[in-house]
Amino acid sequence: MPAIRIGTRGSQLAQWQANWVADQLRAGGAEVEIIQIATQGDVTKGPLDSIGGRGVFTTEIQAALLDNRIDVAVHSLKDLPTEAVAGLRLTAVPERAADGDVLISPKASDVLSLPNEAIIGTGSMRRKAQLLHLRSDLQIRDIRGNLDTRLRKLDDGHYDAIILAEAGLRRLEMYERIRHVIPKTQMLPAVGQGALGLEIRENDMVSADVLAPLNHAPSHYSVLAERSMLRNLRGGCLAPVGAWGRIDDAKQLLFLDGVVVSGDGHHKITASACGPPNRAEDIGRQVADQLAIQGAERLIAFARATGG
Numbered sequence: 001m002p003a004i005r006i007g008t009r010g011s012q013l014a015q016w017q018a019n020w021v022a023d024q025l026r027a028g029g030a031e032v033e034i035i036q037i038a039t040q041g042d043v044t045k046g047p048l049d050s051i052g053g054r055g056v057f058t059t060e061i062q063a064a065l066l067d068n069r070i071d072v073a074v075h076s077l078k079d080l081p082t083e084a085v086a087g088l089r090l091t092a093v094p095e096r097a098a099d100g101d102v103l104i105s106p107k108a109s110d111v112l113s114l115p116n117e118a119i120i121g122t123g124s125m126r127r128k129a130q131l132l133h134l135r136s137d138l139q140i141r142d143i144r145g146n147l148d149t150r151l152r153k154l155d156d157g158h159y160d161a162i163i164l165a166e167a168g169l170r171r172l173e174m175y176e177r178i179r180h181v182i183p184k185t186q187m188l189p190a191v192g193q194g195a196l197g198l199e200i201r202e203n204d205m206v207s208a209d210v211l212a213p214l215n216h217a218p219s220h221y222s223v224l225a226e227r228s229m230l231r232n233l234r235g236g237c238l239a240p241v242g243a244w245g246r247i248d249d250a251k252q253l254l255f256l257d258g259v260v261v262s263g264d265g266h267h268k269i270t271a272s273a274c275g276p277p278n279r280a281e282d283i284g285r286q287v288a289d290q291l292a293i294q295g296a297e298r299l300i301a302f303a304r305a306t307g308g
C-alpha cells in the first residue's frame with residue numbers, strides 16, 4: 001500500500017497536530033508522509049477580516065486534496081468553513097480534549113478581576129464581544145501571530161491579558177501559562193474549537209478505512225451540531241458567534257448552547273437545545289432558528305459591516 005500523504009500548514013501547532021495524526025496511523029501499521037502547505041493565512045499579515053476571512057487557513061489544503069497531492073487534510077476544525085466542498089468529506093474527528101478559552105495575564109486570575117480599562121489582546125470578534133458584554137471598560141486590541149508570538153507580545157507588556165484556545169496551549173505543552181479557564185457561562189468557544197477535522201476525498205475508501213479508528217463519535221456529533229448551527233446562521237468563522245456542543249454520557253443526549261453578541265457587547269442572545277446525538281444537525285438547526293428569531297442575523301451583519 002502506498003504511503004498516506006497528510007497535508008498540513010507549517011505553523012508549529014498545525015505540525016504538532018499532523019504529527020499526532022501520523023503517529024496514531026503509524027501505530028496502526030500505516031506508512032505516512034507529511035506534506036507542508038503554505039496557506040494565505042500563514043503568509044498574509046494584518047487582521048484576518050481584511051484578508052478575506054473565510055477559509056484562509058484551509059483553501060489551499062483542500063485544493064491539494066482535490067488535486068491528489070495529499071490524501072488527508074488535518075484541520076483545526078475552528079478554521080474550517082462550514083460549507084461543504086464538492087468532492088471532499090470530513091471523515092473523522094478525534095477526541096476533543098479541551099474546548100474552552102483561557103485567560104493569560106500577569107495581572108489577574110479571572111476576567112472580572114482584571115484592572116479597570118485593562119488592555120486585552122485578541123483578534124477574534126467572538127472573544128471581543130463576549131468580553132465587552134462582561135466588562136464594557138476593557139480595551140480590546142488586535143493581536144496576530146502564532147502562539148509563541150502572542151505570548152511574547154504579552155510578556156513584552158503590550159497587553160494586560162490575552163485570550164487563547166486552551167487546546168493549542170495544551171498541545172504545545174505551554175499549559176503552565178494558563179492562568180484561568182474562562183467558564184462557559186462567561187464565554188462560549190468558537191464552533192469546532194479544540195477539535196481536529198480529518199478531511200479526505202469523498203471517494204477515497206482506503207483513507208476512510210485507515211482513519212476510521214481515530215474517530216471519536218461523541219466529539220464528532222458535538223462538532224456536527226456546532227457546525228450545523230453556524231451554517232444555518234450563515235455566520236462564518238469570523239462572526240461574533242459561540243457554541244458549545246457536548247454529550248452527556250449518562251443520558252446519551254447531545255446538548256448544544258449557542259450565543260450571538262453584538263460587536264460592542266451590548267446585545268447578547270442565547271439559545272439551547274438537546275436531543276439524541278444522531279440528530280446533531282437538527283439540534284444545530286434548532287438552536288440557529290431560536291437565535292434567528294431573536295435577531296441573530298442582524299447582529300452578525302452589523303458586526304461584519306462595522307468590524308465591531
Ligand SMILES: NCc1[nH]cc(CCC(=O)O)c1CC(=O)O
Pocket residue numbers: 076077078079163164165166167168192193194195196
Ligand atoms: N485561528 C487560530 C486557531 N485555530 C485553532 C487554534 C487553537 C486550537 C484549536 O482550537 O483547535 C487557534 C489559536 C487560538 O485560537 O488560540
